[in-house]
Amino acid sequence: MKRIFFVMTAFIMALSSQACDVCGCASSSALFPGTLNRESQISLGYQFMHLSSRHLPSILQGQQGVERKSQEYFQTYSLGTRISFHPKWQAVVQLPYQYVNKQDGDVRTENQGLADVQLGLARYFSGDSLGIFSSWTMLAEYDIELPSGRFDHAAISEQTSRYMLPGSGSVDHLFRLHAQASTERWIYRLGMAYRLNGMGPDGLDWGDRVQVSGEVGRLFETKKMHQWYASLGYQFEHAFGDYQNQFILPFSGYDLGLLKASIQWRKNQLALAALAFLPVHGTMAEGRVKIHQFVQFQFSYYPKFL
Amino acid sequence: MKQLILLLTSLTIFSACRKEETQQASTPAKSDLSIALIMPVHHSEIPVGCDTTLVIEISDALSLHEYTVEILGTDNHQYFYKEGHSHFSTLKLEEEWINTAPAGMELTLKVQASNHAGEVLKESFNFYSIP
Numbered sequence: 001m002k003r004i005f006f007v008m009t010a011f012i013m014a015l016s017s018q019a020c021d022v023c024g025c026a027s028s029s030a031l032f033p034g035t036l037n038r039e040s041q042i043s044l045g046y047q048f049m050h051l052s053s054r055h056l057p058s059i060l061q062g063q064q065g066v067e068r069k070s071q072e073y074f075q076t077y078s079l080g081t082r083i084s085f086h087p088k089w090q091a092v093v094q095l096p097y098q099y100v101n102k103q104d105g106d107v108r109t110e111n112q113g114l115a116d117v118q119l120g121l122a123r124y125f126s127g128d129s130l131g132i133f134s135s136w137t138m139l140a141e142y143d144i145e146l147p148s149g150r151f152d153h154a155a156i157s158e159q160t161s162r163y164m165l166p167g168s169g170s171v172d173h174l175f176r177l178h179a180q181a182s183t184e185r186w187i188y189r190l191g192m193a194y195r196l197n198g199m200g201p202d203g204l205d206w207g208d209r210v211q212v213s214g215e216v217g218r219l220f221e222t223k224k225m226h227q228w229y230a231s232l233g234y235q236f237e238h239a240f241g242d243y244q245n246q247f248i249l250p251f252s253g254y255d256l257g258l259l260k261a262s263i264q265w266r267k268n269q270l271a272l273a274a275l276a277f278l279p280v281h282g283t284m285a286e287g288r289v290k291i292h293q294f295v296q297f298q299f300s301y302y303p304k305f306l
Numbered sequence: 307m308k309q310l311i312l313l314l315t316s317l318t319i320f321s322a323c324r325k326e327e328t329q330q331a332s333t334p335a336k337s338d339l340s341i342a343l344i345m346p347v348h349h350s351e352i353p354v355g356c357d358t359t360l361v362i363e364i365s366d367a368l369s370l371h372e373y374t375v376e377i378l379g380t381d382n383h384q385y386f387y388k389e390g391h392s393h394f395s396t397l398k399l400e401e402e403w404i405n406t407a408p409a410g411m412e413l414t415l416k417v418q419a420s421n422h423a424g425e426v427l428k429e430s431f432n433f434y435s436i437p
Contacts, residue, residue: 056424059372060389158391245395247367250423 038084038124040306043298045078050293053285070104072164076115082122083306092120092143098166102159109159113150113166118143120174127179136179145172153202162204169200187217187231207240207253215260226267233260235277256282258294271300338367341417341429351436352405352413360386360403364419365396371420375399377433378414379407407435 055068080094096115101108120143127133149167156162173196181188195209215233222228234257241253257280264273277294284290344361352358364373370392377386386403397419407413413433420426 056371056420056422059374059418059420059426061374061376061387156393158393161393244369245367249368 038087038090039302040084040090041082041300041302042306043078043080043300045076045080045296045298047074047076047078047296048293049074049291049295052290052292054288056288068104070102073101073103075099075101080118081306088124090122092118092122092141094118094120096149098149100164100166102164104159107159109164111155111160111164111166115149115166116145116168116172117148118145118174120144133179136181138180139176139178141174141176141178143174143176145174147171147200151200162202168197168206169202170198170205172197185219187215187219187229189213189215189217189233191215202244204244205242207242209237209239211235211237213260217262224267226265229262229264229266231260231262231264233262234258234280235260251285251288254282254284256284269302269304271298271302273298273300339419339421339425339427340365341419341427343415343417343429343431346433348431349434351434353436354405354407354409356405358403358405360399360401360415362399362401362417363396364392364399364417366419366421367395368421368423369393369395370397371422371424373397373399373417373419375401376416377403378416379411379435380413381411383407385413405435409435409437411435 051072051074053070053072055070058064058066058068076096076098078094078096080092083091085091095117097113098115099110099112101110120141122139122141125138125140127136127138130136130138145168147167147169149165151165151167151169153165153169155165174193175196176191176193178189178191180190191211191213193209193211195211197206197208199205213233213235215231217229217231217233220228220230236255236257239252239254239256241248243249243252259278259280260275261278262273262275265271273296275296277291279291279294342363342365344363345359346352360375362375364370372391373389375386375388376384378384385405385407386401388399388401405413411434413435415431415433416428417430418426418428
């Protein structure tokens, strides 16, 4: 029973890792974990991403042709919950807060605020009637991101780009499907997601995102009911071009493959997870934007009263 | 099984809607980047010591990137310079400039602007410094 408990928890944690709509991350880019264990949960999440941007050749006096470099650090804190209100259904709420720090030469720019609230509904399926997936457990989830985050268009300046604003200004939709199979010690997962981004008040529409992922993990148990799980996986994301006023924006859209590693722990009603992502192929902004560090941490509590 | 089919159908419908929107979008031509001098007009005569407001409009279908505004005399001296960076698709510059060029000199206002496609547009206008 405990093992099953942890298998499900591990799956929960892994679902939090679909988080790479980097260029379109006007709001929280971390998708809230799904769950297959049907437990209600309350979570605190933290995501850190360090990007560097190589700007277009300058035309400014004394800098002609120079491609300036800046560093961008995105940090997202999130408070979320999943409430099982039916054996097969869960309600999802996530409240993210985003802090962005940009270092451009000697100029440091900060931007922070509440990001877009996410509300969702998740449904479990058993794979019994699905042939080859008969031994799999499946989850389908729909989330909506409301334009509740801080979207201050006037804040866009020489140093503050549109994607640095915490709120997207648009209504966005997320569709996700996940499947999991497990043996005594091993867990296999497949996932796919589609992010349908809406148009902001300024006419900007971040391109949609399609994501597929796969992962293999192993369970370990230690004394005193400590349970561990380590996994290795791969995630591929395709981003459609961003567009504004019916024009596709240059340098937008990308294909990116990421290696994903996680280590997770659970004891009774508490769980911790750490995930790291490593880009293995593909480029963003035609090679002008690079991911240097991308990690996620999550603390979860599974209350018995929910 | 029915629910799964319903979900997949929904995904397909949403994807199809999105595809239609994307197909309507296009990549703008270079000519979308434009620079307009509003004030003073091209070939204006500007008295020495006169406090003049330069009004320039730069626009593009895409977001702008950088711009420079420079006034050069025939003596190759730079009488005015301003530069900046913008993420908007239109920019209206209003800059104060006092003409310190000697009377009789022809001045060239050079405006450069780039957008986020890496395109650069340069425009030149002439003024005359008068007593």
